[in-house]
Amino acid sequence: xxxxxxxxxxxxxxxxxxxxxxxxxxxxxxxxxxxxxxxxxxxxxxxxxxxxxxxxxxxxxxxxxxxxxxxxxxxxxxxxxxxxxxxxxxxxxxxxxxxxxxxxxxxxxxxxxxxxxxxxxxxxxxxxxxxxxxxxxxxxxxxxxxxxxxxxxxxxxxxxxxxxxxxxxxxxxxxxxxxxxxxxxxxxxxxxxxxxxxxxxxxxxxxxxxxxxxxxxxxxxxxxxxxxxxxxxxxxxxxxx
Amino acid sequence: xxxxxxxxxxxxxxxxxxxxxxxxxxxxxxxxxxxxxxxxxxxxxxxxxxxxxxxxxxxxxxxxxxxxxxxxxxxxxxxxxxxxxxxxxxxxxxxxxxxxxxxxxxxxxxxxxxxxxxxxxxxxxxxxxxxxxxxxxxxxxxxxxxxxxxxxxxxxxxxxxxxxxxxxxxxxxxxxxxxxxxxxxxxxxxxxxxxxxxxxxxxxxxxxxxxxxxxxxxxxxxxxxxxxxxxxxxxxxxxxx
DNA sequence: GTATCACGTCTCATTATTTGAGATTCAAGT
DNA sequence: ACTTGAATCTCAAATAATGAGACGTGATAC
Numbered sequence: 290x291x292x293x294x295x296x297x298x299x300x301x302x303x304x305x306x307x308x309x310x311x312x313x314x315x316x317x318x319x320x321x322x323x324x325x326x327x328x329x330x331x332x333x334x335x336x337x338x339x340x341x342x343x344x345x346x347x348x349x350x351x352x353x354x355x356x357x358x359x360x361x362x363x364x365x366x367x368x369x370x371x372x373x374x375x376x377x378x379x380x381x382x383x384x385x386x387x388x389x390x391x392x393x394x395x396x397x398x399x400x401x402x403x404x405x406x407x408x409x410x411x412x413x414x415x416x417x418x419x420x421x422x423x424x425x426x427x428x429x430x431x432x433x434x435x436x437x438x439x440x441x442x443x444x445x446x447x448x449x450x451x452x453x454x455x456x457x458x459x460x461x462x463x464x465x466x467x468x469x470x471x472x473x474x475x476x477x478x479x480x481x482x483x484x485x486x487x488x489x490x491x492x493x494x495x496x497x498x499x500x501x502x503x504x505x506x507x508x509x510x511x512x513x514x515x516x517x518x519x520x521x522x523x524x525x526x527x528x529x530x
Numbered sequence: 531x532x533x534x535x536x537x538x539x540x541x542x543x544x545x546x547x548x549x550x551x552x553x554x555x556x557x558x559x560x561x562x563x564x565x566x567x568x569x570x571x572x573x574x575x576x577x578x579x580x581x582x583x584x585x586x587x588x589x590x591x592x593x594x595x596x597x598x599x600x601x602x603x604x605x606x607x608x609x610x611x612x613x614x615x616x617x618x619x620x621x622x623x624x625x626x627x628x629x630x631x632x633x634x635x636x637x638x639x640x641x642x643x644x645x646x647x648x649x650x651x652x653x654x655x656x657x658x659x660x661x662x663x664x665x666x667x668x669x670x671x672x673x674x675x676x677x678x679x680x681x682x683x684x685x686x687x688x689x690x691x692x693x694x695x696x697x698x699x700x701x702x703x704x705x706x707x708x709x710x711x712x713x714x715x716x717x718x719x720x721x722x723x724x725x726x727x728x729x730x731x732x733x734x735x736x737x738x739x740x741x742x743x744x745x746x747x748x749x750x751x752x753x754x755x756x757x758x759x760x761x762x763x764x765x766x767x768x769x770x771x
Numbered sequence: 772g773t774a775t776c777a778c779g780t781c782t783c784a785t786t787a788t789t790t791g792a793g794a795t796t797c798a799a800g801t
Numbered sequence: 802a803c804t805t806g807a808a809t810c811t812c813a814a815a816t817a818a819t820g821a822g823a824c825g826t827g828a829t830a831c
Contacts, residue, residue, distance in 0.1 A: 294580035296573060297817065298539040298789075303581040310604045313725070316808060326791050331809065332537060339535035340544040346725035349808085353605035355729060359635045361602030363551045364594040367633070367642040370611040371657045392608070394600045401608035416612045484554070484587035488596060538788065539818075557779060567820050572780065590779085 301325050302333050306353070309343065310395055313350040365482065365523055369489060370402050372522045377404035377491075380515040384508055386495040387412050388515075390480065391420070391427040392488070398422055398431055401489070412473050412494040424448045424468035426477035430490035433457040434479065462513050464505035466497060474500040476508045478516035483524055491516040542566050543574050547594070550584065551636055554591040606723060606764055610730060611643050613763045618645035618732075621756040625749055627736040628653050629756075631721065632661070632668040633729070639663055639672055642730070653714050653735040665689045665709035667718035671731035674698040675720065703754050705746035707738060715741040717749045719757035724765055732757040 293300045301323070308314055308322040319330050334351050337343035341356025361367075369390075377388040381404040389403040397419040405413055414420075422428045423446055432443045433454045444451060448468050457463045462478045469475075475494035482488040493504075493512050501507065534541045542564070549555060549563040560571050575592050578584035582597025602608075610631070618629040622645040630644040638660040646654055655661075663669045664687055673684045674695045685692060689709050698704045703719045710716075716735035723729040734745075734753050742748065 294577035296539060296577040298537060299543060299574065299577040299581065302540060302543070303583070306601060310601055317806085327808085328791055328793095328810080329789080332789085333540065335809090336535035336537040336540040340540065342544070342547075344725065344727065352725060353601055355634070355727070357598065358602045358605055358607045358729070359633065360547060360551055360594055361599045361607060362633055362635055362640060362642060364599055366599045366602060366607060367611050367640070368658050370608050371615075371643055374612075374615060392600065392603055393596070394603055399603060399608070401603060402612055417609050484585065484593060486585065486596070488599070558777080568779085569781080569820055569822095570818080573818085576780095 298333065301329065302337060305330065305334055305337065305351075306342070306357075307395070309351060309353050313346045313348070313352040315348075315350050319351060365488075368523060369480070369519075373402040373491075373519060374404070376515050376519050376522075377402055380404070380491075380493065380511060381406060384493060384511055386493050386500070386508070387414070389414050389427075389492045389494070391431065391477075391490045391492060393422065393431045394419070396422055398425075398427055398490070406495070410496050410499070412470075412475075412496070414494070420469060422447075424465070426463040426465040426468075426475045427490040427492045429454060429457050429463035429465070430477045430479050431487065433463070434487045460505075460509070462505060462509045464503070464509070466502060466504075472497055474502075474504040476500075476504045476512045478509075478513040479520075480516050480523075481520045491519060539574065542570065543578060546571065546575055546578065546592075547583070547598075548636075550592060550594050554587045554589070554593040556589075556591050560592060606729075609764060610721070610760075614643040614732075614760060615645070617756050617760050617763075618643055621645070621732075621734065621752060622647060625734055625752055627734045627741070627749070628655070630655050630668075630733045630735070632672065632718075632731045632733060634663065634672045635660070637663055639666075639668055639731070647736070651737050651740070653711075653716075653737070655735070661710060663688075665706070667704040667706040667709075667716045668731040668733045670695060670698050670704035670706070671718045671720050672728065674704070675728045701746075701750070703746060703750045705744070705750070707743060707745075713738055715743075715745040717741075717745045717753045719750075719754040720761075721757050721764075722761045732760060 304323040305319060308319055316331060320327050334343060341354045344352050344354040346352050373390045380388045387406045389400050391398040392401050400414050400416050400418045403414055403416055405411060422443060429449055432440055462476060464476045466474050473494055474497045475492055477490045477492040479487040480489040480491050493508055545564040546560060549560055557572060561568050575584060582595045585593050585595040587593050614631045621629045628647045630641050632639040633642050641655050641657050641659045644655055644657055646652060663684060670690055673681055703717060705717045707715050714735055715738045716733050718731045718733040720728040721730040721732050734749055
């Protein structure tokens with residue numbers, strides 16, 4: 290199994306939080322999912338409840354807690370989602386294509402904001418949709434700047450290669466053709482947090498017929514510009530606090 | 531000092547995460563803020579980095595990490611912010627007043643979504659604004675359903691009383707006059723997560739001249755209806771995953 | 772160029788905490 | 802009323818975590 294971090298209790302706590310990522314979970318299920326003994330899971334989960342990082346639902350099952358969301362809010366997540374709305378709408382109106390923001394979530398990427406092209410043939414991805422990290426231009430962006438271990442792990446069974454990801458880092462954007470779904474093309478660029486780390490991918494997607502076989506050529510400037518604008522917006526807001 | 535949860539390492543880890551809520555922090559600052567010895571803070575912080583709950587910025591300072599935000603996203607936070615936009619706009623258009631969503635963050639409440647009345651005299655609260663938990667109808671909502679210990683602690687120096695909070699729980703909404711700012715009135719209602727817990731407060735605010743000295747009488751139905759609609763939206767989306 | 776200082780990282784003897792088998796309690800099902 | 806399964810609790814034993822002090826590094830002062 291995975292190597293520890295040097296603090297066993299935190300390894301176990303992290304395993305419990307990871308298990309809770311999939312929704313409310315009973316004690317027995319946590320024991321099965323984490324392979325930790327029952328009293329130990331119980332004690333650590335109760336401690337996490339005490340600190341608000343975990344809660345209990347109406348059936349007594351454990352779930353991710355409010356304090357965790359508070360900390361994420363402090364890390365800027367709410368501002369990202371809130372600010373993204375207007376920027377996605379602007380990019381949609383400029384390009385005439387649907388636009389989205391994706392964030393990594395475990396082994397998937399999840400859509401956390403979107404602006405849909407209102408009429409005609411379009412790629413619809415509702416907020417909350419979970420897509421694979423193995424295909425698509427957003428997956429390339431979310432993986433390209435990861436540390437080596439996580440990148441190698443992510444490339445396992447992926448439809449792109451280390452060479453493609455090196456190109457993504459060089460150009461600052463990624464494109465894909467029919468990777469996630471036949472007939473769909475997409476372009477993505479990185480959204481960076483205050484520390485420069487990639488925290489999300491800003492994407493534009495639509496039919497290959499309109500975007501051609503080189504969607505990046507047509508749209509990379511608009512997409513990278515919107516992603517940069519969003520990154521700057523987040524940086525400015527942080528400085529005001 | 532605060533009593534422990536029964537797992538000392540998690541108490542220390544929680545203290546470190548709480549300290550990071552205020553932004554990037556050096557090791558020395560963490561040692562000062564948490565009163566934990568230097569090698570211990572270093573070891574626990576490194577372990578949290580390993581699990582992604584904490585990151586390092588370009589100056590080597592510790593900060594809240596991406597994995598924490600991923601977990602918050604899984605807990606529904608992004609969907610809340612995304613879904614809130616359209617509901618706040620609708621409530622604004624129906625009532626003609628500015629509307630907001632607040633979430634608790636440490637000893638404050640923070641605005642995570644807002645829709646501003648476009649013209650004339652209006653109460654403007656930009657996203658990211660931190661307001662006091664000691665005054666205002668949103669603070670009453672965020673406190674009314676807390677467990678007893680947290681409620682008693684929150685009422686210390688507050689401009690409302692346990693009796694007022696009991697009325698809030700009975701009616702399902704709160705109102706305030708000039709508590710946060712002279713001349714401003716507001717009405718708020720609870721937004722509940724899947725487990726029924728209060729996760730945010732949905733508010734409407736404006737000048738007392740328009741909202742009168744009983745803003746709840748005029749607007750409580752529209753506000754509670756919007757808050758309920760948002761709660762239902764979150765519940766439905768969770769069931770689809 | 773050298774010395775000093777402050778911060779971050781690492782080591783390991785010592786100390787304290789965590790662990791988990793088994794007991795107890797409780798609620799649901801028959 | 803009895804059985805079953807899950808959650809919670811206890812405490813002797815085992816293991817991990819602790820923190821004083823050493824080391825490494827970079828910045829600053831002289």
